[in-house]
Amino acid sequence: MIASIDRRAFLRGATLGSGGLALAGALPAWALPGSAGIAEGLPVLSGEDITLRIARTTMRIDGRPMHAVAVNGTVPAPLIRLREGQQVRLRVMNELDEESSIHWHGLLLPFQMDGVPGVSFPGIAPRATFTYAFPIVQAGTYWYHSHSGFQEQDGLYGPIVIDPAGADPVLSDREHVIVLSDHSRLSGRAIFTRLKQQPGYFNRQRQTLAGLLAGQDQRAGDRRKWGAMRMDPTDIADVTGATYRYLVNGHGPQDNWTALFRPGERVRLRIINASAMTTFNLRIPGLPMTVVQADGLNVRPVEVDEFQFGPAETYDVIVVPREDRAYTLVGESVDRSGMARATLAPRPGMSAAVPPLRRRPIATMTDMGMGGMDHGAMDHGAMAGMDHAMRAFSNAPTVRKGPGVQTIAPMPIDRTGAPGQGLDDAGHRVLTYRDLVALEPNPDARAPSRQLEIHLTGNMERYMWAFDGEKLSEVTAPIPFRAGERVRVTLVNDTMMGHPIHLHGHFFELVTGHGAHSPRKHTVLVQPGGKVSWDVTANEGDWAFHCHMLYHMAAGMMQVVQVRGGADAA
Structure with missing residues (x-):
């Protein structure tokens, strides 16, 4: 294997490579290269003893300085490369003036090492050091990030690659780690304050008269009906490009970060969504991708042209670029x-056409939890269903009623066979969860002994988010599991926004019809108005369970799963 992942040479050409100058005039202004291309890998740490230093820094994005929280002076944090079967000790030094922490996302470890302040350990005090120590019992692509305040938004995140103890079933000639994220001139705390003060603060894509006349927005009658419900069908993301720069390995679109290849090579891309709030649609125009791993675990290869993934999800893909371009x-x-935006190229300094942003999606009745009634215009029956959606609290007896619950989805549907919000008309192959099939049989094929339904609830007008209408600060007891028991959990999304739900310390099997080869994941994106079921075998400990949209979690969409053994367990 060509070890491109360890290459750290910083290469900047004086001019654009072949064809680059001709393309520059066609690029949107925000994507015009500020450099001829940066072919710089992430710094790499490995071995049994690793030191990580958390401190504030200034990073440059598209040539502009921005404040950040860094690890060892870099954003993203260094790539930690380990091997299955080894022991690791990670000495974390907190040089901030506030508490910090690191959570090892997707790693199976003793819960005391999981890194969630107030749940699994006290946190790392300012100017203090904490040493994490645990065995590496798995292989794959994972990542790490702060679980304190809004430090994750401010830059405290980095990739983890664990090589298998034996032969890797995924064959490649070269590989690159691709860390997608979002960054703002505003601090995470400032962003959260604005969301609490004015929901929709960052939405600059509301419906307009011009959009109505162009047939791109809702018809006038439908718009009035949505307005009467105090719902905005363009409210697809809480925090948007109005404040965010979207990054690849810490670089903005103008920086043109570049991953190198030789034509004909099998190139493995380890793609991590390390964003705080952004669901990404990822594609490489003109280059099919073969998905070989999801959330660090191998799946049967499936070729696609695009996939949607939420914060905290990872996908490994193989691409074979055969042309010298x-x-x-x-x-x-x-x-x-x-x-x-990034570039795959045979040489530094090259660039390809950057496609324009596609038309922004408009929320539908399916997104409102009325999947059986999405037929375009809102007829009287649909409106009656919408009225029911506003009053149907009695249909969800587990949900705590109150100002934090704006709606209950009256007809949520399983959307694991759908490509993701806004991608129904993509015109090419888009990955769905049902396309994922585990390469090896799951380690626990027992049927679940009980079922648990959890509603994802919210009120955008007040920016309140919760499980079953009960935000973390109101919870009086954790969710109880027995060690080793099998539980089927069904997540019902009563909101009009997607939620990537993560259970620490576990992998769960999505119930998508593949039996013993059901895909195992640590995070699942529950589409608006949709529902997802998964089976899990409970591991002993206290585990955080939350939406991985950082501000949803901060606003209350988090609880603790407590797993205990013995007769006193639930």
């Missing part, structure tokens, strides 16, 4: 307000 990697935000 550049390709653009596009990470388009779900609301189409901006994109992360």
Whole structure:
């Protein structure tokens, strides 16, 4: 294997490579290269003893300085490369003036090492050091990030690659780690304050008269009906390109971060959504992708042209660029307000055409939890269903009623066979969860002994988010599991926004019809108005369970799963 992942040479050409100058005039202004291309890999740390230093820094994005929280002076944090079967000790030094922490996302470890302040350990005090120590019992692509305040938004995140103890079933000639993220001149705390003061603060894509006349927005009658419900069908993302720069490995679209290849090579891309709030639609125009791993675990290869993934999800893909030319990697935000952009090329300094942002999606009745009634215009029956959606609290007896619950989805549907919000008319192959099939049989094929339904609830007008209408600060007891028991969990999304739900310390099997080869994941994106079921075997400990949209979690969409053994367990 060509070890491109360890290459750290910083290469900047004086001019654009072949064809680059001709393309420059066609690029949108925000994507015009500010450099001829940056072919710089992430710094790499490995071994049994690793030191990480958390401190504030200034980073440059598209040539502009921005404040950040960094690890060892870099954003993203260094790539940690480990091997299955080894022991690791990670000494984390907190040089901030506030508490910090690191959570090892997707790693199976003792819960005391999981890194969630107030749940699994006290946190790392200012100017203090904490040493994480645990065995590495798995292989794959993972990542790490702060679980304190809004430090994750401010830059405290980085990739983890764990090589298998034996032969890797995924064959490649070269590989690159691709970390997608979002960054703002505003601090995470400032963004959260604005969301609490004015929901929709960052939405600059509301419906207009021009959009109505062009047939791109809702018809006038439908718009009035949505307005009467105090719902905005363009509210697809809470935080948007109005404040975000979307990054690849810490670089903005103008920086033109570049991953190198030789024509004909099998190139493995380890793609991580390390954003705080952004669901990305990822594609490489002109270059099919073969998905070989999801959330760090191997799946049967499936060829696609695009996939949607929420914060905290990861996908490994194989691409085989056969031509001696550049390709653009596009990470388009779900609301189409901006994109992360990188280049795959045989040489530094090359660039390819950057496609324009596609038309932003408009929320539908399916997104409102009325999947059986989405027929375009709102007829009287549909409106009656909408009225029911506003009053149907009695249909969800587990949900705590109150100002934090704006609606209950009256007809949520399983959307694991759908490509994701806004991608129904993509015109090419888009990955769905049902396309994922585990390469190896799951380790626990027992049927679940009980079922648990959890509603994802919210009120955009007050920016309140919760499980079952009960935000974390109101919860009086954790969710109880027995160690080793099998539970089927069904998540019902009663809101009009997607939620990537993560259970720490576990992998769960999506119930998508593949039996013993059901895909195992640590995070699942529950589409608006949709529902997802998964089976899980409970691991002993106290585990955070939350939406991985950072501000949804901060606003209350988080609880603790407590797993205990013995007769006193639930």
